[in-house]
Amino acid sequence: MALLEVENLQTHFRAQDGVNRAVDGVTFHVNAGETVAIVGESGCGKSVTAMSILRLIPEPPGKIAGSIRFNGRDLLKLSDKEMRSIRGNEISMIFQEPMTSLNPVLTVGKQIGETLRLHQGMSAAQAEARAVEMLKLVGIPEPQRRVKEYPHQLSGGMRQRVMIAIALACNPKLLIADEPTTALDVTIQAQILDLMRDLKRTVGAAIVIITHDLGVVAEVAERVIVMYAGRKVEEASVGKLFRTPRHPYTQGLLGSMPKLGSSLTGDETRLQEIPGLVPSLKRKLDGCVFASRCPYTTDLCRAVAPALEEKDDGHVAACHYAPKEAVAA
Amino acid sequence: MSAPAIDPTKVAAAAPMPDIMPPVKARKGFWGFMYRNPTIAVGGTILLLMVLMAIFAPYLGTTDPTALAPARRTREPSAQYWFGTDMLGRDVYSRVIYGARVSLFVGFAVAICASIVGLAIGVVSGFVRWADGIIMRIMDGLMSIPSILLAIALMALTRGSVGNVILAITVAEIPRVSRLVRGVVLSLREQPYVDAAVAAGTRTPIIIWRHILPNTIAPMTVQATYVCASAMIVESILSFIGAGTPPIIPSWGNIMAEGRALWQVKPYIVFFPALFLSITVLAVNLLGDGLRDALDPRMAKRL
Amino acid sequence: MFAYIVRRVLATIPVMAIVALFVFSLLYIAPGDPAAVIAGDQATPEDVERIRQSLGLDRPYLVRFGEWVFRILRGDLGVSIFTNLPVSLMIQQRIEPTLSLMVVTLLLAVTIAVPMGVVAAWKAGTWIDNAVMSFAVLSFSVPVFVVGYLLAYIFALELDWLPVQGYTPFSNGFGPWIQNLILPAVALGSVYIALIARITRATMLEVLQQDYIRTARAKGAGQRSILFLHALKNAAVPIVTVIGIGIALLIGGAVVTESVFAIPGLGRLTVDAILRRDYPVIQGVVLLFSFVYVLVNLAIDLLYTLFDPRIRY
Secondary structure (H helix, E strand, O other), X not given: OXXXXXXXXXXXXXXXXXXXXXXXXXXXXXXXXXXXXXXOOOOOOHHHHHHHHOOOOOOOOEEEEEEEXXXXXXXXXXXXXXXXXXXXXOEEEEOOOOOOOOOOOOOHHHHHHHHHHHHHOOOHHHHHHHHHHHHHHOOOOOHHHHOOOOHHHOOHHHHHHHHHHHHHOOOOOEEEEEOOOOOOOHHHHHHHHHHHHHHHHXXXXXXXXXEOOXXXXXXXXXXXXXXXXXXXXXXXXHHHHHHOOOOXXXXXXXXXXXXXXXHHHOOOOOOOOOOOOOOOOOOOOOOOOOOOOOOOOOHHHHHOOEOOEEEEOOEEEOOOOOOOOOOOO | OOOOOOOHHHOOEOOOOOOOOOOOOOOOHHHHHHHHOHHHHHHHHHHHHHHHHXXXXXXXXXXXXXXXXXXXXXXXXXXXXXXXXXXXXXEHHHHHHXXXXXHHHHHHXXXXXXXXXXXXXHHHHHHOHHHHHHHHHHHHHHHOOOHHXXXXXXXXXXXXXXXXXXXXXXXXXXXHHHHHHHHHHHHHHOOHHHXXXXXXXXXXXXXXXXXXXXXXXXXXXHHHHHHHHHHHHHHHHHHHOOOOOOOOOOOHHHHHHHHHHHOOOOOHHHHHHHHHHHHHHHHHHHHHHHHHHHHOHHHHHOO | OHHHHHHHHHHHHHHHHHHHHHHHHHHHHOOOOHHHHHHOOOOOHHHHHHHHHHHOOOOOHHHHHHHHHHHHHOOOOOEOOOOOOEHHHHHHHHHHXXXXXXXXXXXXXXXXXXXXXXXXXXXXXOXXXXXXXXXXXXXXXXXXXXXXXXXXXXXXXXXOOOOOOOOOOHHHOHHHHHHHHHHHHHHHHHHHHHHHHHHHHHHHXXXXXXXXXXXXXXXXXXXXXXXXXXHHHHHHHHHHHHHHHOHHHHHHHHHHHHHHOOOOOHHHHHHHHHHHOOHHHHHHHHHHHHHHHHHHHHHHHHHHHHHOOOOOO
């Protein structure tokens, strides 16, 4: 049994001019201790998927259907109170914007300590002592002083470290990181990714990392899920995905990634772009979701939505024309 | 990956996902707008009815609202005197219907005057740096005098007349409007397209006309409805304490002021004008809230 | 910090000066001879001449203004034309009922309105929210004296629970004092409650959209902790600001409320002064109310640091 099993997850939102099918039938799993990346363009439903796992989607206007089993329990069937005892405790989350994700009027120590007081029943003094330890763990100098400071007194990178400290305070089994490095400078990005890798080793949590940055994926993930227009279109181990992408969308994504120094080595090629726009999610689509932008589209693609098929060992893709290897049965 | 021939009957088709919430009916056009903004529909309709009532007052079964008839003083509401008669024997129904004219006129007039003057002051303040400090200090000063008190003080100086009531309430409302306009102007001046126009050598009046004024219309419209509602209430308060519209003219505030002495025994004299006034102000407020939400949801926090 | 306070206090001086100039000028903005305006319709020419002498109309305007300001700074607000008593004495005699009414209303309104707005924001879009918002728009639409009469009619005349009118000084005991103040305070407070509840709801709605609220939820914080620990403190500055600005409504409303409930306070004094055209009294009261208003808002400005650590002076 996997740590997290998401099956046919649908998250829809009621809007004034129709129902937005932000996530429409996503299935995946995460094993204990594993790092899985979910990639895709903005608006493909990857963040909504992450928020749905913790049930942080406001209902209404949203609605979540399907099943999300964590350690065998379906999170969608839990009461609000049971759900709260999981959030920040067994599953925790860090967000994209370290500048705005911390409460400006509470000290750093209070914000780290809150999780500990909620889930481990610590006293205020114990929580603060532990907060200092957590700050030390995430590599913040002078933790004794920092613990009494407010977020505006910290730099962006430090705030993201504080977010990580909050998320890891209760030793969660699963950490969901939604674009954890997007808002940071490149050098800080690398530091934060290193920190996450180190902490993963010490804490042993599984990580779901949501990103649009394939560089980040290559660096930290073991397995990759590619999402497009609210659906999973491909899934494979990092090596297979980068070496032999099966879905034309994944191929497009990889083709639009600049290679460092390519203009110096002489193999300068024009960056590919994916033509067209992501289709509106407000109406049901017939056929393949990528048909409107795919260079290989046929009438079949427009008529019949391709199912996710195993094209190679552990490598699934939703494309009629993706070549199939002989799968070891 | 050239498309190889595939047997369409053998492809694996994805199972369609079910609907998990009922579909949304997209409503378009005028009725759709009204459906999505019920407060505009309700407020607008009531206000329109009140305006029609004021215009067609003579044809609504009214008698002369100023006709005294001491013989039939303080009659209870009945089939003949729908809202009863006051202590001078005047028909309260007729007075209330005619009273709509004064209250609505004061409301609209103040809204228009305060908007125009406030717009002018706000634009000058937003563009002329040296004037800004002086103007805003004066506005701060005026705003430090509670607006009802300011209107009362101004009325105390002058003889009661509808014109003076409008003037007094307008003066009290101008600071708020000009501050709003100044805020909009200052934020627009930061916009890149205004910078671009300045850099291209466009003259200030043209920038104001083309870029600034169109953007003040939405917040000004909303503000004007609130000023209108507030003006009708202040008019009634001024009349109520005897410093407003001259008693000879029936306004809702005046009718209530006259019923004041008898309110414990003849509450209907106060009740009917109060009801009409409240419904009308409510309609204007609903209209304002609806416009605010429809024109700019983000404005909700500024007003 | 100290420098900020000094700067902030100094900044109120020009505002107060403009208020004073405006109040002083009231008499001269009016059309006609100020002395005749003051004297009233039944005045003899001798009366007008006597008033003209006392106003010192023959001297320059700014000199008269300067003298007037100096007299005020010494606590001399002039003498009532009608009663011949010093205005400061008349204000002293009337200040307790008004102060009582305003303090009771303020406390009542803040305790009711803030939780109301918080709940409305939390339950946004539900019937609770709609009820709060309907109450608010209704309160904005009914003049304060109508609310007063309605309350007096129901709770005093029909149900006989509370006194219809009048005021009992605090020295006669808390019970009788508060009994007389409940209805006026509710009447006066209705608009104020609506104002505070609306800004609380609007600010809370905006704060609840913020990323840090999502972080708090992701931590497993409960609804009450999210609303009152994480959100309300962030919403405090706009709410407190509006509580301060709204005091203008209380001052304006007090003038009317005191008339409805026959409370012998500054509001009644104002109305009587207006009907008698007793200018020194009108000037004194307007000046006093405005200064109190400015000072209260100054105090609120200085309180901001308590709510938001980002505000540094």
